[in-house]
Amino acid sequence: MMLRLAAALILFALPVRADVQIQDVTSPGGIRAWLVESHELPFTALEIRFRGGTSLDPEGARGAVNLMTGLIEEGAGDLDAQGFARARDALAASFSFRPSADAVAVSAEFLTENRDAATDLLRLALVSPRFDAEAIERVRGQVLSGLASDAKDPTSISGRVFDEQAFGAHPYGSQGEGTPESVRALTREQIVAAHKAALARDRIYVAAAGDITAAELGTLLDRLLGDLPAEGAPMPGRAEWRVGGGVTVVDFPTPQSAVRFGHAGIKRDDPDFFPAYVLNEILGGGGFGSRLMTEVREKRGLTYGIGTYLAPMDHAELMMGHFASANATVAEAIGIVREEWRRAAAEGVTAEELAATKTYLTGSYPLRFDGNGPIASILVGMQMEDLPIDYPTTRNAKIEAVTLEDVKRVAAWLLKPDALHFVVVGQPEGVESDG
Structure with a gap:
């Protein structure tokens, strides 16, 4: 509740402007980020993108990155899914994880007084997700439910068919969520492999805005992201346009x-x-x-x-x-x-x-x-x-x-x-x- 209140108040505390003062920050460990400092309220937003996204899925494992992303917050380290949620809520922090064709996006918002603890909890989710069997089956069921809904939605069908015709066998040519068949077949080992493939330091883009200095951000970045794998999976090749008029x-x-x-x-x-x-x-x-x-x-x-x-x-x-x-x-x-x-x-x-x-x-x-x-x-x-x-x-x-x-x-x-x-x-x- 405190974080939502702070987020609402900051809309009124900050002037609406495009001439923001952006600092180019490099952490002691070499992680680069852009920062807009704003100390009116004790609140910071952190945005992380890992380039690659669902297009990194290997052949035969379509939907792996999507399912993996849905599981990041479902237990990490010594915390199961409920324990992680309780720890996050106790800090009044907000985390979200979203896959797209070209990136996995991570958004975090936290109060300054809880910055260190929120960073540690987010680090646990990024570096040490548990991928428990119960969580895998629960999130798999959610994905399958979404696919079943899409199969009855004309707008979703039109997008899927267009992509198939435009890009064929390239990952862009199929749903990032996978198919019912591919999602049902995904194993825990494939989910772990998707995590290593997608969340790596060689494809990180970071920005922060709010109540944090450049020095503090540099320390946070190394603490949060320094233990991720150095390199992820290779990017897919060019997606050639295949459909005519x-x-x-x-x-x-x-x-x-x-x-x-x-x-x-x-x-x-x-x-x-x-x-x-x-x-x-x-x-x-x-x-x-x-x-x-x-x-x-x-x-x-x-x-x-x-x-x-x-x-x-x-x-x-x-x-x-x-x-x-x-x-x-x-x-x-x-x-x-x-x-x-x-x-x-x-x-x-x-x-x-x-x-x-x-x-x-x-x-x-x-x-x-x-x-x-x-x-x-x-x-x-x-x-x-x-x-x-x-x-x-x-x-x-x-x-x-x-x-x-x-x-x-x-x-x-x-x-x-x-x-x-x-x-x-x-x-x-x-x-x-x-x-």
Whole structure:
């Protein structure tokens, strides 16, 4: 309760700003982190990412990293799952562990008075998880329940099928959670191997924000992470894009079809990324002013929502979108998406659209820095994307520098209407698989 109160209060104690003062910290043991000090309240947020994530799963053990991550907090050292939970709650600390395709994320929040004890407890979870048989079966059951739910959800099915078609046998081509068959077959030995593969010092990114100095953070990092394995498993290779333009229909008894669409995207470090980012926001970035939202929802009422996004992942780049529409209207909606893709590729955007989007993107950016937790998360993301430490103070200038000519030039090569692939899960009228 104390930690939640402190977290709530800090939102009001700290000014909302993007010009945060970031320190580059290196621990005595050589672990690097970024830090934003803020001593208004005795509270610190720590964010750790281990690059690799569920894409490190070896062949035949899909879902191992996901299951392992779910077990980290289920007992460690001499504490079983209940003992660990009691120790964490007694410290008013908060820990979370989340896997994704490219990383395992660890978030921790603790009060200054409990910093040392919270660090020791988190270290126990990271370095010495127990992986007790009872905990494995309980968490395995939770994963299997989630997979069973996903198998009945058209939106989840559309994402799974799109990934399979786009990336084939690469880990990106299958669910990070695994399949029911692969999860049931996972052994404790494979879970232990996944822990050693994913949580290692050669892939750590760390940030902290709050009531801690650079010297204190350096000591904490060595204490927390110094005993992890020096090296983890090799990263997977490049995920080659395998699917061409067209439509795949997955028959599913539902009155509303779920649609996932996209094609290859752009790297985060491409010089044209910012024009592409602005272009995507105008085309379908999720706001009510986007072209797709206007044409598909506002003018025709074909969907409750439609959005597009750039996804520059570690081993592939995507430009993706999604929407749901009644079976009788999904064909019309797909046609509008294709037409708006063609129009933007041929014409670019208008001066009015560009000006409004710049205003929104630059005005909303500082609002992301609304507390220690979000700040620490942003700083880790910056490191993983190899952005400079002054990025928060220069980012809006990069948005402002985007011109109409930039957007038109990028739209002409990035947007590929004929390469758009649509996965439709439902019973759409007038839509058939063509490949």
